[in-house]
Amino acid sequence: MSKAAQKPVDAALAKEFGLTAEEYGNVLSIMGRTPSLTELGIFSVMWSEHCSYKSSRAYLKTLPTKAPWVIHGPGENAGVVDIGQGLAAIFKMESHNHPSFIEPYQGAATGVGGILRDVFTMGARPVANLNALRFGNPDNPQTRRIVDGVVRGVGGYGNCVGVPTVGGEINFHPAYDGNPLVNAMTVGVARQDRIFLSAAAGVGNPVIYVGSKTGRDGIHGATMSSSEFDEDALAKRPTVQVGDPFVEKLLIEACLELMATDAIVAIQDMGAAGLTSSAVEMAGKGGVGIELDLDNVPQRERGMTAYEMMLSESQERMLIVIRPDRTEQARAIFEKWELDFAVIGHLTDTGRIVLRHKGETEADIPLAPLADQAPVYHRPTAPALPPVPLEAISDPVGIEQALLRLIRCPDLASREWVWNQYDSTVGGQTVRRPGAADAAIIQVEDTKIGLAMTTDCTPRYCRANAKTGGAQAVAEAWRNITATGARPLAVTDNLNFGSPEKPEVMGQFVDAIAGMGDACRALDFPVVSGNVSLYNETRGPDGESVSILPTPAIGGLGVLDDVSKAVGLGMPDGCDLFLIGETRGELGQSLWLREIHGSQDGEPPVVDLQAERRNGDFVRAAILDGTITACHDIADGGLLVTVAEMVMAGEAGCTLLAPQAGMRPEAFWFGEDQSRYVVAVRDGQSFMDRAQQASIPCRRLGQSGGDGLTLPNGSTISKARLVAVNSEFFPRLMDR
Amino acid sequence: MKAGIVVFPGTNRERDMAIALRSVTGVAPRMIWHRETELPDLDLVVLPGGFSYGDYLRCGAMAAHAPIMPAIRRFAQAGGHILGVCNGFQILTEAQLLPGALLRNASLRFLSQDCFLRVERNDTAFTRHWKRHDVFRTPMAHGDGNYIADQETVRMLEGDGRVAFRYVAPDGRLDAADVTLNPNGSMGAIAGVFSENLRICGMMPHPEDLVDPLMGGEDGKPLFTGLVEALVG
Numbered sequence: 031m032s033k034a035a036q037k038p039v040d041a042a043l044a045k046e047f048g049l050t051a052e053e054y055g056n057v058l059s060i061m062g063r064t065p066s067l068t069e070l071g072i073f074s075v076m077w078s079e080h081c082s083y084k085s086s087r088a089y090l091k092t093l094p095t096k097a098p099w100v101i102h103g104p105g106e107n108a109g110v111v112d113i114g115q116g117l118a119a120i121f122k123m124e125s126h127n128h129p130s131f132i133e134p135y136q137g138a139a140t141g142v143g144g145i146l147r148d149v150f151t152m153g154a155r156p157v158a159n160l161n162a163l164r165f166g167n168p169d170n171p172q173t174r175r176i177v178d179g180v181v182r183g184v185g186g187y188g189n190c191v192g193v194p195t196v197g198g199e200i201n202f203h204p205a206y207d208g209n210p211l212v213n214a215m216t217v218g219v220a221r222q223d224r225i226f227l228s229a230a231a232g233v234g235n236p237v238i239y240v241g242s243k244t245g246r247d248g249i250h251g252a253t254m255s256s257s258e259f260d261e262d263a264l265a266k267r268p269t270v271q272v273g274d275p276f277v278e279k280l281l282i283e284a285c286l287e288l289m290a291t292d293a294i295v296a297i298q299d300m301g302a303a304g305l306t307s308s309a310v311e312m313a314g315k316g317g318v319g320i321e322l323d324l325d326n327v328p329q330r331e332r333g334m335t336a337y338e339m340m341l342s343e344s345q346e347r348m349l350i351v352i353r354p355d356r357t358e359q360a361r362a363i364f365e366k367w368e369l370d371f372a373v374i375g376h377l378t379d380t381g382r383i384v385l386r387h388k389g390e391t392e393a394d395i396p397l398a399p400l401a402d403q404a405p406v407y408h409r410p411t412a413p414a415l416p417p418v419p420l421e422a423i424s425d426p427v428g429i430e431q432a433l434l435r436l437i438r439c440p441d442l443a444s445r446e447w448v449w450n451q452y453d454s455t456v457g458g459q460t461v462r463r464p465g466a467a468d469a470a471i472i473q474v475e476d477t478k479i480g481l482a483m484t485t486d487c488t489p490r491y492c493r494a495n496a497k498t499g500g501a502q503a504v505a506e507a508w509r510n511i512t513a514t515g516a517r518p519l520a521v522t523d524n525l526n527f528g529s530p531e532k533p534e535v536m537g538q539f540v541d542a543i544a545g546m547g548d549a550c551r552a553l554d555f556p557v558v559s560g561n562v563s564l565y566n567e568t569r570g571p572d573g574e575s576v577s578i579l580p581t582p583a584i585g586g587l588g589v590l591d592d593v594s595k596a597v598g599l600g601m602p603d604g605c606d607l608f609l610i611g612e613t614r615g616e617l618g619q620s621l622w623l624r625e626i627h628g629s630q631d632g633e634p635p636v637v638d639l640q641a642e643r644r645n646g647d648f649v650r651a652a653i654l655d656g657t658i659t660a661c662h663d664i665a666d667g668g669l670l671v672t673v674a675e676m677v678m679a680g681e682a683g684c685t686l687l688a689p690q691a692g693m694r695p696e697a698f699w700f701g702e703d704q705s706r707y708v709v710a711v712r713d714g715q716s717f718m719d720r721a722q723q724a725s726i727p728c729r730r731l732g733q734s735g736g737d738g739l740t741l742p743n744g745s746t747i748s749k750a751r752l753v754a755v756n757s758e759f760f761p762r763l764m765d766r
Numbered sequence: 767m768k769a770g771i772v773v774f775p776g777t778n779r780e781r782d783m784a785i786a787l788r789s790v791t792g793v794a795p796r797m798i799w800h801r802e803t804e805l806p807d808l809d810l811v812v813l814p815g816g817f818s819y820g821d822y823l824r825c826g827a828m829a830a831h832a833p834i835m836p837a838i839r840r841f842a843q844a845g846g847h848i849l850g851v852c853n854g855f856q857i858l859t860e861a862q863l864l865p866g867a868l869l870r871n872a873s874l875r876f877l878s879q880d881c882f883l884r885v886e887r888n889d890t891a892f893t894r895h896w897k898r899h900d901v902f903r904t905p906m907a908h909g910d911g912n913y914i915a916d917q918e919t920v921r922m923l924e925g926d927g928r929v930a931f932r933y934v935a936p937d938g939r940l941d942a943a944d945v946t947l948n949p950n951g952s953m954g955a956i957a958g959v960f961s962e963n964l965r966i967c968g969m970m971p972h973p974e975d976l977v978d979p980l981m982g983g984e985d986g987k988p989l990f991t992g993l994v995e996a997l998v999g
Contacts, residue, residue, distance in 0.1 A: 185876050189907070190817045192778025276776050276820025368775060453878045453907040455975045456815075458782035463982075473980065475781070594980055 039070050047074035053405055060399045068337045068385060068392045073400070075303035075341060076310055079564050082404040085530035086562045089543045093557045094550045099519055100558055106227060107148045107298060108218075109558025111519045113479055113589045118222045120154040123162070123215035123485065123524040123585040125563035130212040133270040134179025139187040140273040140345055141214045146191060147299035150282050151348060153226040153289050154218025157457060158472050159188045161198040161214045162485040162524065162583040166207030168440050168763050173202070176210050178764060184214070185451040190275035191282065194460055195452035197470035199485050202440040205579045208568025213524040213561075215585040217483055219474050226289060228298040230316035230351045230377055235295055237309075237320060237375040238357070240364050241281050241347035244305070245330035247271050248343025277346040277369070284367035285348065293356030300347040306340045308349040309375075310383055314397045319378035324387040328370040336385055336392035351377060411540050412533035417494040420618045420632030425696040429670065430745055432626055432700060434755050436667045437674055439625050443759030444678075465679060467598040468513035468663050469588065480593025482516035484586045488666065489579035491634035494619050496538040496580050500545030501637040505704060507586030508553045509663045512646040513707055514596045515653035516588030518553065523560035523584055528577025530564045538580040539564075545637075546582060552639035553646075555586070597653050599662035601680030606714030607731040609669065610721070611645045611706030613690060615697025621667045622700035635702045642705040648726045649707050657711055657720075664706040670699040672708050673731070677739050678752050685740040686732040710734055767994045769795040769810040772838070772854075774829045779815035779852065779972065786974035787812070790990040800832040809997040810847045811838060813854025815907075815972060825868065825910045826856030835861055847891055847997060848966040852908055855958070855968030864959055864968045865923065866915035872951025876909040881949060881971055883931040883957050884938055890960060892930065892967040895992030901938045902985045904971040906949070911970040913952035913959075923959060930958035930967050 037043050044054035047070060057065055057073045065073065075081055083090065095103035101118055102110035108122035126141025146156050161184055166173045188195045193216070230237075248271035288294060296316065298308045305327070313320035324339050334342075352360055357373065364371035378384070383400075385393040427435070436442055449464040461480060462471040469482040486506040492499025504521060511518040523546065528535040550556055566578040590596055617623050618632020652658045660680065664672045677683050689698035708731065711717040721728030738748040769787050771780050780797065787795045796806055800818075805811065818829035829835075842848055842863055850858040858864040871877055880903050885896040896902070915923065923929055932955040933948040934940050942948045942955040950970070958969030973986025 182875075185878075189876055189878075189909075190776070190778075190820065192816060274820070276817060276822070279778060279817070280775055450879045451876045453876070455878070455905045455907060455972065455981075456779055456782065458779075458785050458975050458978075458981065461980055461982075475785075 039064055039067055044070060047071065048078055049074050053077055056403055060396065060403060066393060068340055069395055071337050071341050072306050072393060072395060075306055076400055077404050081303050081307055083562055084405040085407045085409055085564060086525065086539065087406055088408055089540055092543060093547050095556050095558060097520065097554060097556045100556055101222065103556065103558045104560060107151050109520060109522055110152065110225060111558060111587065112222065113481065114591060115477055115479065116222050117474060117479065118220050118225060119217055119481055119587055120149050120152050120220055121215065121217040121522055121585065121587055122148050122559040123213050123522045123583065124148065124561040125524050125526060126212045126214065127209060127526065127563050127566055129270040130180055130210055131176065131208065134176045135183040135186065136270050136272050138180040138183030138212050140271045141212050142184055142187040143273045143275065143278050143345055144301050145214045145216045146193065146278060147301065149216040149218040150285055151226065151297050151299045152220065153224050154220035155286060156193045156216050156218040156282065157459065158217045158470065158483055159193050159195045159214065160470065160483055160485050160585065161212065162487065163198065163200045164206045164211035164581060165202050166210065167204040168202050170207050172207065174763060180210065180212055181448050181451055187273055187275045189453040191279045192456050194454050194456050196454050196460060196472060197464055197483055197485065200445060200448065201489060203489065203579055205576065209566045209578050211526050211578065211581055213583045215485060215522065217481060217587060224289060226294055226297050228296050228312050228315055230296045230312040230318050230320065232295055233318060233377050233379045235351050235377045236354055236357055236373045237322065237377065238350045238352055238360065239327060239347065239372045239374045240350060240369055242274065242277050242344055243328040243330040243370055244339055244342050245344045246334065246338055246342060249338060249341045271343045271345050273345045280367040280369055281346055281348065284364050284369055288360055288363050291356065291359065293352050293360050295351040295353060297348060297350045300349060302343065304341065304343045310397060310400060312349065312351065313377065313383060314401045319380035319382045319397065320375060321378050321384040322375035324385055326372050326374045328372050336387040340385065409530050409536045410533045411537035414496060414534055414537055417633060418631040423627060427626055429695055429699055430741060430747065432622060432696065433670050433674060435625050436621055436671050437752065437756045438758055439621065440759055441621060442667050442671060444756045446757065447760035447764065461593055461596060462598055466600065467596065468510040469516065471514055471593065471596050473593045478592050480516065480590035480596055482511045482514045482588040482590065484510040485583055486510060486586065487581055487583040489581045490619050490630065492542060492580040492582065494634045496541035497545035498634050498637055499580065500542035500582050501549040501639065502634065502704060503582050503584045504546050504549035504553065504555060505637050505639065505642050506665060507584040508555050509642065509646060511586050511588035512650050513661045513663045515650060516590045516596065518555050518586060518588040520556050520558045521550065521584050521586050523557055523582060525560065525562045526566055526578060526581040526583065527564050528567050529575065532577065535577055542580055542582045549639055553643055595654050597658060597661050599660060599676055599679055601676040601682045601684060601734050602659050602710050603682035603735055605659060605710035605712060605734045607684060607734060608709050608711065608717065609706060609729045609731050610649055610709060610726060612641065612727045613698060613701065613703050613706065615693045615701040616703045617697055617701050620700060620702045622696060635704050637704050645705050645707065645726060648724050649709060657717060658709045659712065660710040662708050664708065666702065668700040668702050674739055674752055676708065677749055678756060682734045683736040683738040683740065683749055684732050684734040685736065686742050687730060688742045690729065767791050767809045767997045768807060769812060770798045770806060770808045771795050771812045771814055772798045772800065772834055774800040774818035774832060776818045776820050777814055777816035779974065783812055783814040783974045786977045786990050789977050790987065790994050798834060800834050802834050803837055805837045805841055810849065810993060811841055813850040813857050815852030815854060818853055818857065826853060826860040829857045830860035842966060845963065845965060849892065850968040851972060851974065852970055855970055856910065858966065858968045863966055864961060865919045866913055866959065868910050869912040869914055870910050871912050872945065877949050878907040879949065881906045882934050882936050883971060884934040884940065886929045886932060887927050890964045891993055891996035892989055893992060894996055895988035899938060901934060901936060903976065903983065904973045904986050905975045906971040908970055911950040911952065913956040915953065920953060928960045929956050930960050931969055933957050
């Protein structure tokens with residue numbers, strides 16, 4: 031019996047469970063009596079930030095969620111979009127930040143497991159995983175432990191379930207020292223006429239539990255994720271769940287086998303807040319009641335209480351409402367896959383959740399007020415301090431040295447050490463592996479359809495200007511998909527911020543959403559699913575609470591009707607190189623400024639959404655008609671880093687022409703102006719004419735060929751040298 | 767060619783293997799559930815990659831005792847052809863249908879990357895579409911591929927020409943001590959071995975994942991083309 035179970039239920043215990051005095055007052059008025067311990071537990075997790083989105087909900091509603099190709103937007107387990115031929119892509123990104131600091135391997139592994147379930151619970155076979163990771167300062171001794179555990183955890187889970195991990199991103203910054211970010215994204219494919227939703231229906235229909243047994247792990251994980259860390263964070267290890275990818279693999283196959291029949295009425299995975307949230311949400315969405323007999327819940331340990339079973343976050347479990355005449359058929363499928371299967375309750379017409387255990391009624395809560403009266407906060411916001419204006423700057427090192435320093439730095443160094451621990455080819459459909467194109471590309475089995483996927487965010491831009499940063503994250507995801515030739519369809523967002531109770535953090539949150547919304551609207555790139563992670567703070571021994579950089583990570587998805595038309599970023603031989611998009615030489619918040627001057631000054635680059643769309647539509651059309659043979663968007667590090675990356679990934683080097691007249695060379699080569707691409711084409715003159723006719727800024731950059739990167743001054747850096755410098759960082763940090 | 771792919775709980779490359787086989791035979795192979803006790807009439811049995819039984823205990827150890835295994839043993843004794851890839855190779859060693867064992871990679875990390883294999887002999891059903899000492903590229907993806915056997919076994923394998931493939935440089939250079947060439951640290955850079963009758967082949971890398979130019983090449987296809995030629999005649 032847990033310590034909490036011995037205490038009387040009162041305002042003090044409610045506070046310990048994370049409910050404010052006002053929230054507890056609402057609980058009392060909904061119940062009309064003092065709740066039982068189990069009931070208090072249910073209210074506290076359902077009204078936690080993690081489950082109720084109480085600080086963010088009002089703002090999330092402002093994001094655009096619709097487009098003709100959107101089949102299901104936010105509100106389901108994952109977003110669903112039309113990809114043609116009667117098929118749908120189902121995808122979502124979700125954070126597992128807090129557990130990944132406490133126990134990096136299990137935190138990351140169960141993050142992957144959880145997002146996989148969100149996708150296959152809707153009927154999709156998962157076809158790709160991506161992840162957006164943020165770690166602390168590489169010099170912090172904790173960072174190495176966390177990188178090692180997270181990478182092993184992501185790989186350990188994804189490799190075993192047999193879903194290829196094809197892409198993602200990694201940043202390092204001291205603001206993540208005590209609070210790394212692990213955002214995992216899964217993309218699945220389903221038939222549009224076989225999509226499964228979570229709203230329960232059919233009074234009397236049985237409720238079945240499948241998957242792993244319930245244990246005492248992860249109790250109150252959702253509540254932990256809804257508060258700040260203190261110096262005792264590591265003592266919270268028992269709240270971290272433990273994953274079993276083998277069981278997940280069996281669960282995927284068993285669920286998909288059952289989904290091929292017409293047995294399922296509704297299905298939802300047991301994620302955060304476990305049995306509580308799945309039962310409450312399924313019944314609540316369907317407007318029915320639900321009665322569970324907890325004696326029938328498969329249990330891993332003896333003597334578990336109702337409270338423990340309802341709050342457990344044991345992994346690899348699903349809740350299914352099923353047609354009564356199909357129960358035995360379902361049981362046979364789960365027994366074939368050697369998974370637990372139990373009828374644990376049924377739907378009622380009472381609109382209440384009733385839990386029985388050992389002959390006692392442990393909970394009896396009306397569902398409508400539990401959902402409708404969940405708190406919504408419009409927390410105070412404060413404007414962020416504007417960044418220090420950028421002063422006139424010099425170039426102390428020259429172009430060549432600056433390039434080498436940039437491609438060596440942690441944010442631009444080769445991620446090969448990480449990718450090589452992720453199985454990226456299982457499934458046999460991976461058209462572009464990690465690093466080979468701006469977005470990962472997989473083929474949808476037995477079709478010519480390709481899916482392009484990416485995750486993007488530039489947290490340093492978001493800190494300098496959250497609105498611009500929010501727009502930039504969306505625009506970069508759109509651009510990365512475009513750069514492969516794919517048509518961007520929709521995004522999933524994973525909004526990682528500090529404590530919403532700090533007005534300046536809340537201000538960042540509100541601004542970032544405003545910027546994201548603008549970009550999503552301008553680019554017809556709606557948000558179809560997402561997740562909010564707040565309280566990403568670490569309280570140091572001095573009592574000072576440190577927030578992470580605002581990190582609204584965007585997971586983008588696009589489609590190619592004919593995947594063979596996709597292009598990668600590797601430099602092809604014998605091509606003319608062009609720069610698409612306008613260059614103003616914006617060095618504010620650039621990596622050049624940070625790595626060469628140690629400065630984080632200036633406004634981030636302007637995001638001109640009209641130019642973004644014009645340039646992108648032009649590039650995509652020229653890829654699809656075969657004119658452009660390789661394409662790389664310009665992002666962190668600017669133009670010269672982009673060209674160097676193409677050389678490192680490709681079969682040829684290149685020779686570059688002199689920079690734009692009237693602009694400082696470092697601003698031309700390292701400015702991070704948005705909406706730009708480097709493209710390789712076979713027939714330069716006709717391409718130039720075409721761009722001119724379309725009024726697209728297009729500048730001849732040089733020619734591909736040879737083996738190295740030849741700068742305008744005639745100096746050549748060999749490909750081997752570039753690769754060696756670019757590959758230093760991870761092995762040096764991790765294998766020492 | 768009538769091919770069957772054995773599916774254990776946790777197998778995860780059966781679809782890749784089916785695609786590769788179908789691309790050369792034109793027909794979908796049979797999927798054989800681990801709880802079966804008889805094999806249908808087959809020319810080739812494939813044990814594909816994955817994490818059978820979660821790789822708990824030891825990779826392949828539990829699958830080696832699955833209900834289907836006695837039938838596979840009989841198939842082997844009758845001279846049938848068996849291909850084991852990755853976890854399938856591990857299962858074949860655990861079942862003692864192939865000699866040796868596969869330890870954790872020397873780096874103690876899962877490795878997913880391209881590697882280059884040298885074909886050590888081309889007079890087998892598995893390798894006949896290559897020339898001896900041809901080098902081909904293939905993806906590998908495993909945590910436990912570090913081949914080891916006792917000295918006597920290695921001498922026997924080498925002496926009897928039972929090494930199927932070795933990890934080498936793209937130009938065929940062999941250096942078992944160089945981790946960039948022999949990534950998992952295998953003894954003698956051994957990537958695959960044959961049974962005594964050359965009809966059972968186990969290998970760690972995944973030729974089935976490189977049979978389509980769209981996915982980066984067809985370097986793995988000769989293995990499957992050769993099997994069809996040999997087994998259909």
